[in-house]
Amino acid sequence: MQDLFLRGKKVILRNIKSEELGTLWQLRHGEDKPAWKKWDAPYFPYENMDLPQFKENQAKRAAADQVAGVYSHLLIQVQSDIIGTIVYYWENESTRWLEIGITIYKPEYWNGGYGTEALKLYIDYLFHNLEIERVGLTTWSGNERMMAAAKKVGMQMEGRMRKCRYYDGYYYDSIRMGMIREEWNETKKNLLN
Numbered sequence: 039m040q041d042l043f044l045r046g047k048k049v050i051l052r053n054i055k056s057e058e059l060g061t062l063w064q065l066r067h068g069e070d071k072p073a074w075k076k077w078d079a080p081y082f083p084y085e086n087m088d089l090p091q092f093k094e095n096q097a098k099r100a101a102a103d104q105v106a107g108v109y110s111h112l113l114i115q116v117q118s119d120i121i122g123t124i125v126y127y128w129e130n131e132s133t134r135w136l137e138i139g140i141t142i143y144k145p146e147y148w149n150g151g152y153g154t155e156a157l158k159l160y161i162d163y164l165f166h167n168l169e170i171e172r173v174g175l176t177t178w179s180g181n182e183r184m185m186a187a188a189k190k191v192g193m194q195m196e197g198r199m200r201k202c203r204y205y206d207g208y209y210y211d212s213i214r215m216g217m218i219r220e221e222w223n224e225t226k227k228n229l230l231n
Contacts, residue, residue: 042109044163046155050115051124051163054096058113061120063092065143074143077181081205108167114142114156121147124160129174136164137174140184154187158226161191165222174216178203188215192225 044051054062066072067086075084087095096111103109114122122142129135138160142153161173175193177184180203197214204210 039104039107039109042112042163044112044159046159048116048150048155049121049152049159051112051156051159052115053109054100054111054113058120059093059096060089062096062113062123063089065120065122066141067092072143073145074141077184078141079178080180081178081203081210108164112160114140114152116147116152119144121152122156124156126160126164126173134168134170134172135174136168136170136172137176138164139175140187149183153183154190157187157191161217161222162226165219170219172216172218173222174214177213177215178205179211179213180205180208185213185215191217192221193217194221 039053042051042053067089070086071084099111103111110127111123111125113120114124121144122140124138124140126136126138129137138157140153140156140160142148164170164173173193174196175184175188177188179185179198193215194217195213196216197212199212199214201209202212
């Protein structure tokens with residue numbers, strides 16, 4: 039599979055090189071209580087893993103990507119700084135129900151539009167390379183930045199399961215957002231320029 043390099047005004051999305059796995063592991067698993075986990079489904083326990091297990095998981099993902107011909111896990115980079123990852127996964131592959139997720143690991147890059155631009159680039163890549171009619175994103179009502187970024191790229195609220203996420207003494211809603219291919223085709227010219 040050829041290397042992938044998607045350039046926006048602020049971020050670059052690209053495939054992960056094997057020599058970068060240590061850096062990526064450090065961003066994701068280098069702390070016991072990372073700041074990014076407060077926003078990325080904090081109601082689920084943080085699962086730390088050692089570097090060999092992380093490398094093995096990444097190798098399995100890369101092998102599956104080779105078969106599919108589409109990258110399911112990309113780095114988000116600002117200049118030469120790796121700041122996060124963006125992924126897709128199948129909620130139900132037989133019905134082509136695809137979801138995406140994004141994590142910006144470095145707090146200094148929160149609220150700067152980096153995640154929004156990464157979403158735009160990745161959604162366009164997925165619609166261009168997969169036979170799908172919808173891209174979805176699931177978050178929680180405590181992550182207002184994620185909901186705002188999804189809305190900025192044209193995703194709509196599709197579902198709200200009320201008070202089903204308990205975290206830090208409070209109940210939050212589970213939020214489902216999504217967009218269909220026709221909506222993306224109508225709005226992408228404005229979003230990608």
